[in-house]
Amino acid sequence: MSAVESIDHIAVGHDLARKTGVNLDKARPKTRRMWEARGLAVIALARGDLDEATKIMAPFTTKRRCPPPKLFPKQPKRMKQPSKDTLRDWLAVSAAEIERLRALELANEDRIKSARAALEGEAL
Structure with a gap:
């Protein structure tokens, strides 16, 4: 056997x-x-x-x-999920883009405030 x-x-x-x-x-x-x-x-x-x-x-x-x-x-x-390193990279890129857009938004707000102040100064 x-x-x-x-x-x-x-x-x-x-x-x-x-x-x-x-x-x-x-x-x-x-x-x-x-x-x-x-x-x-x-x-x-x-x-x-x-x-x-x-x-x-x-x-x-x-x-x-x-x-x-x-x-x-x-x-x-099974659905293929990206590796943790890839997800971390995407998160880092997204966070950097959010920071860049937020800084751009703040800069635009400052320009708008200074333009309003200049227009109000001319109107007086």
């Missing part, structure tokens, strides 16, 4: 389910059997027997109307 054959397919199936986020404690019996079959198929693939893995998964792929489940389902795609 090789090391691959001594592995428990139920444990492998449950481990695969846990890693993909499926809680088999609350799952239906058919779902549990499917994940256990996936564990058995993984063991067959480890032996290099693709035909056996396909036979094992056949009952779970032919009776469905929706697309068949994959032996190794893909993780859901």
Whole structure:
């Protein structure tokens, strides 16, 4: 008996389910059997027997109307968030721009005040 054959397919199936986020404690019996079959198929693939893995998964792929489940389902795609360094850089650039605009606003207010004072001085 090789090391691959001594592995428990139920444990492998449950481990695969846990890693993909499926809680088999609350799952239906058919779902549990499917994940256990996936564990058995993984063991067959480890032996290099693709035909056996396909036979094992056949009952779970032919009776469905929706697309068949994959032996190794893909993780859901997540939105890519920029790295913390990139976010810090954007924050620094934004803060510098706000400071520049605030200084420009204050300078414009000073010009407006001096222009009003000059106009009031001419009017008197």
